[in-house]
Amino acid sequence: MITMPKRFGMFIHWGPYAIPAWHEQIRMRQGIGRAEYAAMAADFAPEKYDPEAWVKLAKEAGMEYICFTAKHHDGFCMWNTAETDFNIMKTGGRDVLAELAEACRKHDMALSLYYSIPDWNHPCGYNELSTHQCMPEPGDTPDSEAYRAYVRAQVKELLTGYGPIYTWFWDIPPKIDDPSMNDYVRSLQPGILINDRGWSEGDFSTPERSVPDGDTFPRYTEACQSVGQYSWGYREAEEYFTPAFLARSIDKIFLMGGSYLLNVGPDRDGVIPEPAAEIVRTVGRWYLSVREAFACGAEPESEWKCSAVWAARAGERLYLHTKAPLISTGLSLAPLDTMPESAVLLNTGEPVECVLETYPEDYTGTFGVNRPPVLRLRNLPAADNGMPLVIRLLY
Numbered sequence: 310m311i312t313m314p315k316r317f318g319m320f321i322h323w324g325p326y327a328i329p330a331w332h333e334q335i336r337m338r339q340g341i342g343r344a345e346y347a348a349m350a351a352d353f354a355p356e357k358y359d360p361e362a363w364v365k366l367a368k369e370a371g372m373e374y375i376c377f378t379a380k381h382h383d384g385f386c387m388w389n390t391a392e393t394d395f396n397i398m399k400t401g402g403r404d405v406l407a408e409l410a411e412a413c414r415k416h417d418m419a420l421s422l423y424y425s426i427p428d429w430n431h432p433c434g435y436n437e438l439s440t441h442q443c444m445p446e447p448g449d450t451p452d453s454e455a456y457r458a459y460v461r462a463q464v465k466e467l468l469t470g471y472g473p474i475y476t477w478f479w480d481i482p483p484k485i486d487d488p489s490m491n492d493y494v495r496s497l498q499p500g501i502l503i504n505d506r507g508w509s510e511g512d513f514s515t516p517e518r519s520v521p522d523g524d525t526f527p528r529y530t531e532a533c534q535s536v537g538q539y540s541w542g543y544r545e546a547e548e549y550f551t552p553a554f555l556a557r558s559i560d561k562i563f564l565m566g567g568s569y570l571l572n573v574g575p576d577r578d579g580v581i582p583e584p585a586a587e588i589v590r591t592v593g594r595w596y597l598s599v600r601e602a603f604a605c606g607a608e609p610e611s612e613w614k615c616s617a618v619w620a621a622r623a624g625e626r627l628y629l630h631t632k633a634p635l636i637s638t639g640l641s642l643a644p645l646d647t648m649p650e651s652a653v654l655l656n657t658g659e660p661v662e663c664v665l666e667t668y669p670e671d672y673t674g675t676f677g678v679n680r681p682p683v684l685r686l687r688n689l690p691a692a693d694n695g696m697p698l699v700i701r702l703l704y
């Protein structure tokens with residue numbers, strides 16, 4: 310199985326779009342002009358920003374890295390850049406990325422950076438080949454070469470001024486081929502991993518808000534999903550996913566060898582809204598209880614036939630993951646028909662009762678042939694709030 314060095318991370322979408330609290334792409338989606346957006350962004354001066362609180366929340370959930378939106382599509386820069394005035398120093402007077410990098414360093418949390426290729430503030434940024442564009446404004450001079458020079462200058466600031474960066478997350482493929490951009494990123498931080506949304510293929514794939522089919526990923530993969538259904542940035546009227554829904558997709562992605570970025574959008578002050586923080590904690594508790602199943606290098610069983618569970622094997626250990634919330638306290642593992650030496654429910658750490666039995670429905674009557682016994686798990690906690698159960702069988 311192909312796995313990236315770190316499995317579970319926190320995605321953080323934060324910028325002036327937290328002020329209207331609607332969606333991170335509000336400027337494009339609501340057709341807001343550049344000057345009007347800039348006037349709104351001028352009030353972006355987060356006062357309660359406490360990056361250590363973010364890092365501690367991520368730690369609590371067992372996350373190993375944070376991927377932060379250094380620049381989203383609006384073009385607003387969350388660090389002290391010399392390349393544009395449209396940045397956090399001019400509105401809030403503090404380099405929030407530097408503070409985050411410091412908090413990460415202090416708590417041994419890796420840091421990754423998200424950098425949007427669409428840039429609705431740069432006069433050269435418009436790219437007719439790409440999605441997520443705002444139409445150029447009077448005086449703009451779309452120019453891909455000139456824009457790439459700007460990007461390179463910012464990449465240099467980001468990759469030389471904020472310590473080691475674990476992964477580089479380009480967003481929105483420009484549909485222009487230019488491998489020199491990734492070469493440049495790598496020249497500044499040779500160990501960095503680069504995603505697949507830039508000017509060339511990159512090191513890892515990034516399925517978004519979805520769980521691809523299959524047993525394993527053919528290359529490095531980092532899936533991403535937000536705790537909220539409608540926005541990555543802070544949304545006041547957000548409808549949050551259930552922890553069970555999120556945990557189920559995380560479970561499958563991890564089973565396939567992928568990594569997972571779970572996103573939150575802090576509010577205008579930099580505070581992660583409590584419902585989002587609570588989801589991270591709940592998913593994190595689940596993850597920490599079952600993490601062994603992913604950390605042990607278990608390989609998915611591709612020939613597995615029991616439809617109720619996914620299965621992965623590591624030597625004599627077989628890990629079973631329920632695919633759906635239990636409908637009763639028992640689980641049939643047909644066609645499995647041998648007793649394990651032991652069975653443990655990782656979610657609780659408790660032993661699981663196993664029986665080899667032919668159940669009434671499989672007795673065919675006096676003159677028929679009864680079906681052979683199959684392995685059953687009994688007295689499982691049905692009231693599990695729908696979180697995936699992970700059972701370790703030892704053979």
Ligand code: GLC
Pocket residue numbers: 322333334441480481517533541
């Ligand atoms: C999409 C969205 C963008 C978001 C990203 C996260 O590409 O356009 O707003 O940041 O997904 O992966």
